[in-house]
Amino acid sequence: MPFNPILAFGGLACALFTLGAAGAVGWAPLPDQELLARSELVTLAPGSFAHPLPGEFLRRNHPISAPVVRAMVAAPIEIMKYQVSASDYRRCVMAGACKPADGNGSGNVPVTGVSHIDAEAYAGWLSAETGSAWRLPTDVEWAYAAGERFRGDIEGGEADPDNPAQRWLVQYRTEAALGRQPDPQPRIRGGFGPNSKGVADIAGNVWEWTSTCYVHVTEAAAGAGIASSIDNCGVHVVEGFHRTYMSNFIRDGKSGGCAVGTPPDNLGFRLVRDRLNLVQAAIRWLRLS
Amino acid sequence: MLTRREALLGSVLAAAAVATVGSIPAMAGAKEVAGLPREKVTLVAPPFVHAHDQVAKSGPKVVEFTMTIEEKPMVIDADGTQLNAMTYNGSIPGPLMVVHEGDYVELTLINPDTNTLAHNIDFHAATGGLGGGALTLVNPGEQTTLRFKATRSGTFVYHCAPGGPMIPWHVVSGMNGAIMILPRDGLKDDKGKPVRYDHIYYIGESDFYIPCDEQGKFKKYDSAGDNYDDTVKVMRGLIPTHVVFNGKAGSLTGENAMKAKVGETVLIVHSQANRDTRPHLIGGHGDHVWEQGKFANPPARDLETWFIRGGSAGAALYTFLQPGVYAYVNHNLIEAVELGATAHFTVDGSWDDDLMMQVEAPRAIAS
Numbered sequence: 001m002p003f004n005p006i007l008a009f010g011g012l013a014c015a016l017f018t019l020g021a022a023g024a025v026g027w028a029p030l031p032d033q034e035l036l037a038r039s040e041l042v043t044l045a046p047g048s049f050a051h052p053l054p055g056e057f058l059r060r061n062h063p064i065s066a067p068v069v070r071a072m073v074a075a076p077i078e079i080m081k082y083q084v085s086a087s088d089y090r091r092c093v094m095a096g097a098c099k100p101a102d103g104n105g106s107g108n109v110p111v112t113g114v115s116h117i118d119a120e121a122y123a124g125w126l127s128a129e130t131g132s133a134w135r136l137p138t139d140v141e142w143a144y145a146a147g148e149r150f151r152g153d154i155e156g157g158e159a160d161p162d163n164p165a166q167r168w169l170v171q172y173r174t175e176a177a178l179g180r181q182p183d184p185q186p187r188i189r190g191g192f193g194p195n196s197k198g199v200a201d202i203a204g205n206v207w208e209w210t211s212t213c214y215v216h217v218t219e220a221a222a223g224a225g226i227a228s229s230i231d232n233c234g235v236h237v238v239e240g241f242h243r244t245y246m247s248n249f250i251r252d253g254k255s256g257g258c259a260v261g262t263p264p265d266n267l268g269f270r271l272v273r274d275r276l277n278l279v280q281a282a283i284r285w286l287r288l289s
Numbered sequence: 290m291l292t293r294r295e296a297l298l299g300s301v302l303a304a305a306a307v308a309t310v311g312s313i314p315a316m317a318g319a320k321e322v323a324g325l326p327r328e329k330v331t332l333v334a335p336p337f338v339h340a341h342d343q344v345a346k347s348g349p350k351v352v353e354f355t356m357t358i359e360e361k362p363m364v365i366d367a368d369g370t371q372l373n374a375m376t377y378n379g380s381i382p383g384p385l386m387v388v389h390e391g392d393y394v395e396l397t398l399i400n401p402d403t404n405t406l407a408h409n410i411d412f413h414a415a416t417g418g419l420g421g422g423a424l425t426l427v428n429p430g431e432q433t434t435l436r437f438k439a440t441r442s443g444t445f446v447y448h449c450a451p452g453g454p455m456i457p458w459h460v461v462s463g464m465n466g467a468i469m470i471l472p473r474d475g476l477k478d479d480k481g482k483p484v485r486y487d488h489i490y491y492i493g494e495s496d497f498y499i500p501c502d503e504q505g506k507f508k509k510y511d512s513a514g515d516n517y518d519d520t521v522k523v524m525r526g527l528i529p530t531h532v533v534f535n536g537k538a539g540s541l542t543g544e545n546a547m548k549a550k551v552g553e554t555v556l557i558v559h560s561q562a563n564r565d566t567r568p569h570l571i572g573g574h575g576d577h578v579w580e581q582g583k584f585a586n587p588p589a590r591d592l593e594t595w596f597i598r599g600g601s602a603g604a605a606l607y608t609f610l611q612p613g614v615y616a617y618v619n620h621n622l623i624e625a626v627e628l629g630a631t632a633h634f635t636v637d638g639s640w641d642d643d644l645m646m647q648v649e650a651p652r653a654i655a656s
Contacts, residue, residue, distance in 0.1 A: 061650040104504060163640035164647065165613035172614045172635060176543035182367030216651055228653050254367065262543070265367075 381536030382493025383466025538629030551638025
């Protein structure tokens with residue numbers, strides 16, 4: 001019989017696949033330290049920076065640009081250098097603590113097709129596995145880590161009281177002018193490179209969930225503080241190439257967005273690790289929490 | 290199962306048989322036509338429409354068009370899903386042709402030898418010969434010229450119809466477009482008063498049926514012929530994977546959004562060669578709508594949503610009264626949002642508080 005390369009390699013691939021599957025069955029959970037080591041962290045020193053707040057802001061009944069505040073980061077932030085990978089997320093799925101992701105990536109690519117609810121579930125599982133306190137970053141923390149790659153909302157500017165459509169048109173055209181083309185295929189982690197702070201893949205093609213809720217804020221007259229603030233924690237701030245807002249259960253940004261505007265290519269996340277004080281650490285260590 | 294070769298060959302034979310039986314003499318009136326003035330029109334890609342007079346300035350003429358068929362892969366959504374498209378003049382839909390009632394349409398149809406399939410064209414506006422399909426079947430490397438008289442005014446679909454199972458496959462692969470035959474004295478409202486438009490946009494809606502692999506990902510094929518068997522299986526389910534305007538989800542949004550100003554009147558011609566649809570302008574209306582597209586019938590007034598039957602083209606006239614970003618959708622909203630049938634208009638101008646205003650912005654509920 002003549003040598004048939006397709007058949008031969010096909011058979012080889014099959015054998016490898018079987019081996020892989022058999023390996024997975026007998027795979028003991030990694031010890032905590034190993035999982036910890038796999039989550040490469042970047043430590044950001046405390047500081048302050050100018051930050052446009054997320055949400056909708058009204059002054060005298062009209063939408064305005066988000067106020068830019070001086071955001072303070074009082075303590076060092078430990079944030080994952082990369083977005084959570086498909087393979088790490090899969091470990092949570094195998095443990096029965098996470099729902100399988102909708103994204104079709106595997107291995108060392110960011111997990112995609114995950115909702116805010118999924119991200120929270122993963123943080124809970126990882127915390128239990130490692131004895132550390134993992135959580136989603138706040139919008140401020142994310143922006144601080146994003147550094148020069150932070151964009152924020154695509155702004156329509158202050159509304160013309162006589163013509164609300166002006167702001168809609170400015171926003172629409174600003175976004176269109178960015179000319180960003182859809183880029184749906186997640187890349188190997190690190191593919192979008194690190195920013196100046198050493199945090200990788202910020203503003204690539206995976207948008208990230210934060211723990212910050214969507215909010216309607218009405219400014220007091222003459223910008224003297226806030227008259228009212230109504231938040232909606234069924235919707236969270238999502239950060240990436242631009243800032244957007246998604247319902248907690250959305251896994252595919254394309255279907256979760258508004259009628260107009262560029263939707264996120266993918267939804268994923270990265271986590272921050274809280275430093276615990278001695279007592280908290282002891283409780284965690286004893287698995288009492 | 291039909292192999293690709295059998296399928297392609299079968300279609301050619303079937304269409305050839307039709308051509309033999311259906312051949313009719315096209316010479317009647319040739320003498321009169323010979324004396325008519327001629328005009329050569331260069332077609333433009335949708336949503337734009339070639340320059341034309343809304344009211345005819347002279348008597349009937351022969352209007353010459355040329356369309357080149359292009360088979361080529363086209364991306365139809367943001368995920369990069371590929372359709373092995375078959376197109377008239379390289380666009381989905383093919384270009385909108387505009388003439389006046391009583392004119393003669395003379396189309397030269399070119400099928401370059403870089404293509405692999407036989408094609409033709411069936412004009413719903415034409416009389417006899419399968420709408421011209423029987424007289425226009427061209428193999429790769431051939432061209433043909435068809436003339437038909439525009440006897441009825443209105444918007445009409447044209448599409449490829451090369452016989453048997455090839456017909457729906459070619460149509461849902463992109464081979465369809467529309468022709469608009471204007472009354473010589475222009476459009477009129479329901480009371481017979483002349484109406485004009487400042488802009489005309491042509492929207493061709495397509496339903497696509499892209500096969501999926503075992504993982505649920507859309508499959509890619511080297512050529513049109515390779516996808517035939519798989520595609521027909523999806524088609525027979527009658528549930529499209531994509532419902533889009535102008536060949537691609539998002540083709541008429543962002544930088545490509547259609548434009549108008551407050552006070553301007555827009556004529557939107559909407560065709561669907563295969564499947565029913567229901568256009569709706571969010572925040573606007575159809576002032577005068579020729580749902581069936583035929584201008585001898587008075588237009589309906591003030592429609593919210595209008596119905597375009599599969600295999601027809603309709604026209605809606607609207608004067609924008611308020612600035613903003615308008616979405617123009619197929620108001621099966623699942624098809625609009627999930628499957629792609631959404632376009633945008635950006636409209637500049639002054640806001641009219643009388644028509645609408647926000648009396649009070651959202652705030653905490655008063656206790």
